[in-house]
Amino acid sequence: MHSEFVASRSADPKDSRDARESRHGGTPHLDAVSLAIIEQLQEDGRRPYAAIGKAVGLSEAAVRQRVQKLLDQGVMQIVAVTDPLTVGFRRQAMVGVNVEGDVESVADALAGMDECEYVVMTAGSFDLMVEIVCEDDDHLLEVINRRIRAVPGVRSTESFVYLKLKKQTYMWGTR
Amino acid sequence: MHSEFVASRSADPKDSRDARESRHGGTPHLDAVSLAIIEQLQEDGRRPYAAIGKAVGLSEAAVRQRVQKLLDQGVMQIVAVTDPLTVGFRRQAMVGVNVEGDVESVADALAGMDECEYVVMTAGSFDLMVEIVCEDDDHLLEVINRRIRAVPGVRSTESFVYLKLKKQTYMWGTR
DNA sequence: GCCAGGCGTGCGGATTTCGCAGCATCCGCG
DNA sequence: CGCGGATGCTGCGAAATCCGCACGCCTGGC
Numbered sequence: 016m017h018s019e020f021v022a023s024r025s026a027d028p029k030d031s032r033d034a035r036e037s038r039h040g041g042t043p044h045l046d047a048v049s050l051a052i053i054e055q056l057q058e059d060g061r062r063p064y065a066a067i068g069k070a071v072g073l074s075e076a077a078v079r080q081r082v083q084k085l086l087d088q089g090v091m092q093i094v095a096v097t098d099p100l101t102v103g104f105r106r107q108a109m110v111g112v113n114v115e116g117d118v119e120s121v122a123d124a125l126a127g128m129d130e131c132e133y134v135v136m137t138a139g140s141f142d143l144m145v146e147i148v149c150e151d152d153d154h155l156l157e158v159i160n161r162r163i164r165a166v167p168g169v170r171s172t173e174s175f176v177y178l179k180l181k182k183q184t185y186m187w188g189t190r
Numbered sequence: 191m192h193s194e195f196v197a198s199r200s201a202d203p204k205d206s207r208d209a210r211e212s213r214h215g216g217t218p219h220l221d222a223v224s225l226a227i228i229e230q231l232q233e234d235g236r237r238p239y240a241a242i243g244k245a246v247g248l249s250e251a252a253v254r255q256r257v258q259k260l261l262d263q264g265v266m267q268i269v270a271v272t273d274p275l276t277v278g279f280r281r282q283a284m285v286g287v288n289v290e291g292d293v294e295s296v297a298d299a300l301a302g303m304d305e306c307e308y309v310v311m312t313a314g315s316f317d318l319m320v321e322i323v324c325e326d327d328d329h330l331l332e333v334i335n336r337r338i339r340a341v342p343g344v345r346s347t348e349s350f351v352y353l354k355l356k357k358q359t360y361m362w363g364t365r
Numbered sequence: 366g367c368c369a370g371g372c373g374t375g376c377g378g379a380t381t382t383c384g385c386a387g388c389a390t391c392c393g394c395g
Numbered sequence: 396c397g398c399g400g401a402t403g404c405t406g407c408g409a410a411a412t413c414c415g416c417a418c419g420c421c422t423g424g425c
Contacts, residue, residue: 045276053277056270060235063381063413077404079382090276094360095231097266101220102228109284109312109319111350119354126357134357137284137350144284144350175286175312175319179294182301182309185271238382238412252373254413 045090048073049081053091056082057186060093096185099148106149107177110159111141113170118142121168130158141173220265223248224256228266231257232361235268271360274323281324282352285334286316288345293317296343305333316348 045053051071055062064082065075073081085091099107114121118136125145126134133146145163149155159174220228226246230237239257240250248256260266274282289296293311300320301309308321320338324330334349 045278050277053270053272057272058269060268060270065381074405075381076383076406080403089273091270091272093235093268093270094233095228095235095266095268096271096360097228097232098264101265102225103220109310119356122354122356131357132359132361134355135284135352136354136356138353139350140348141350173315175314175316177310178313179297179311180309181294181297181311182306184307185267185269186307240412249374250413251375251415255372 049085052078052081053085056091056093060095098180100180104148104150106151106155107180108147108149108155108159109175109177110145110147110163111173111175112143112145112163113140113172114142114168115170116168118168121166124166125163128158128162130154130162224260224265227253227256228260231266231268235270273355275355279323279325281326281330282355283322283324283330283334284350284352285320285322285338286348286350287318287320287338288315288347289317289343290345291343293343296341299341300338303333303337305329305337 048071052067055067055070064078067073067082068075068078071078086093112121112125122134122136122143125131125143130147130149131145132148133144135144136142137144147155147158149158155176159172163169163172223246227242227248230242230245239253242248242257243250243253246253261268274280287296287300297309297311297318300306300318305322305324306320307323308319310319311317312319322330322333324333330351334347338344338347
């Protein structure tokens, strides 16, 4: 069963100890089995626990417990993701932001806005990069020129309006 | 007009007709009910069909059929998304790319690379923006300096290494 | 008028999920 | 060394969910 997916590893119960080794790092680390479970759910978020169990070599109940824990810990979430265009959001943009003063507080302020779907602090010629999702041009204009620039500490912004989304995956760990 | 679907909301039969009106655009458009189903699945990708049905005013079987169609049409997908850091990808970056010649062919080439998680064509001082997910600095360096710049048509790149991810949602349509 | 197609409903039967013992292992401690 | 306590897996039934299928109801085309 579950043939190999790392051969030796994890086939034998004793290995689970080694596999679970929290290999330092700050965050609670994942063993090979949890990784495999995540991969299964990245292919299909609704795949039955029993099927996953068969694939990774665990019982249905064990898979269920692990998934629940991963969810509780916030390591992963199982959600529907959509193509924004078909859901009625026809204008998107990436906005680079330069900040004077505390970058993080500005980031928090932007993160609080509904239209900001993605906020990340960066090194380089921008301090922040923000992805904006809007319904139309007016909406986009308002968000960028009124709301974002109104945030205290925002020195300047540069916008990159999306022309065409070419790729969007959620397959981390599946390589 | 399938009479009423539960008193709850939009109880008026006429609404469903109007709602389904493909308010043209390019893509096959979604009515209010499908929107509501998507919202449910954005909160929890594993929510049972019956529960969704109760929330949107449809039978379990009808929800199941709609979900299946949305999946088949590629309007949405139900997947596990993870925090890259806990899954072992400790270096991420946004890369702005300038292109000479055909932008789309370059975009396709980049989209073909595993490390490129997100590829979008933009208007502004970059022709393309690409999000890169890597295991470590060496990996990141190799992807940016060897692989991306090696693509024919790439004139220049500018990198923004991620320092801290502040927000990442998948809640389009939930507003 | 009539038929084909799209969509929803209801209903059993197969599957899946869920909660709960019961074990085995590992770890800290006197 | 021996003893909890904690953790993680397994194996069950029982309950809930999923799934396929046979209708019925509109709508649009001919």
